[in-house]
């Protein structure tokens with residue numbers, strides 16, 4: 001065999017080997033280094049990578065595809081520096097998408113309040129004005145109708161106006177304007193009303209003297225009239241002075257919450273500025289027989305306009321109907337002229353006995369016609385803001401609390417409930433005859449409580465008020481001749497005696 005040597009053969013193997021090794025090395029290098037080349041702009045071309053190689057160009061592809069989350073993720077993962085402008089836009093778009101998702105979900109759940117809250121936090125009220133308006137509207141409805149939080153509602157409307165200047169058409173269409181009117185109206189009332197911290201006062205009259213020449217004519221009753229009564233003219237002046245001194249008539253139910261009779265609570269009364277709460281009452285209003293011919297009306301009647309008026313009989317026997325003849329029509333007319341003398345239409349309390357009937361009708365006789373007529377008068381008075389009280393049935397000195405036995409006291413209360421209450425209606429107010437006082441825990445008071453009376457009014461010029469669980473005890477001061485001549489300084493807060501006192505007709509009495 002010839003060792004025929006081909007010199008070209010080994011060189012060819014070497015070249016092949018070099019090519020193979022080079023290819024393998026570059027492939028290896030590619031696998032190792034290419035991911036890092038991305039940032040220098042080298043593109044991948046194999047199917048090995050499911051996403052483009054990381055680069056500014058690949059990032060911009062996410063951006064152009066509006067995959068802003070992908071864009072940011074890509075930049076973050078590969079730490080790619082990028083222009084701030086695109087970054088800001090991407091972040092903004094992501095926020096918008098989240099906002100839209102929240103908006104869609106809130107609307108689907110009808111949770112507009114949460115929606116408004118969210119947009120507030122996002123500072124995105126203007127961009128989503130329609131949705132924000134819906135949210136504000138829902139929040140306002142909750143505040144106005146459920147929570148009665150008108151101050152909060154006002155603040156929300158103000159914030160809303162600030163957040164969305166000018167979408168008047170939108171807000172009107174969605175009813176913000178009408179809600180604002182509601183809130184404004186309420187707040188306007190609030191502005192003229194403030195919590196009253198004044199101690200409520202309570203003053204009382206008896207039936208008024210129409211003709212002082214007859215009352216003070218020197219017969220056996222004149223001293224009683226002088227001490228315990230007030231004339232129509234004096235009372236008209238007193239009302240004007242009370243009004244000038246910022247008193248306002250209120251009722252017990254304005255002052256106290258009786259819904260739980262075992263736990264009476266004070267109410268926070270809101271009154272116009274400077275106004276002082278005052279309760280008025282008038283005792284007896286029976287036009288008793290002994291007063292006949294002494295210058296008082298004989299009963300209350302309704303005139304042709306269905307208004308309360310007084311039936312007055314002159315000494316010669318002829319009868320006239322006089323409106324300025326007792327406290328009720330006087331106060332009604334005064335409040336008509338000065339509505340701010342009365343809180344929500346409150347007038348006063350008629351303290352009724354029963355032994356000679358009520359309101360000038362001798363209903364104690366059981367005459368059904370008289371009972372019917374008296375009931376009409378009582379109903380009319382109630383519709384005018386007057387209330388009634390139990391003033392005992394008998395007004396008998398022997399029933400005065402400290403004298404009467406518990407049994408007699410109970411009998412008197414029961415009789416009043418049986419005879420008087422059907423005419424004047426149920427009441428929780430007991431105005432003691434002779435102004436006597438009961439303690440909140442004594443048996444007689446407990447009996448009154450049992451029968452539904454939980455306001456008790458004795459007489460005292462000190463005008464104390466005490467609220468117990470079972471009863472409100474409120475003193476009353478007398479607006480009468482006795483008080484105007486005995487310790488008159490107690491009347492100083494209410495009216496000026498020299499301007500009121502009927503010097504011409506009242507007798508001069510030695511003490």
Ligand SMILES: [Zn+2]
Nearest residue numbers: 283284433434
């Ligand atoms: Zn009395």
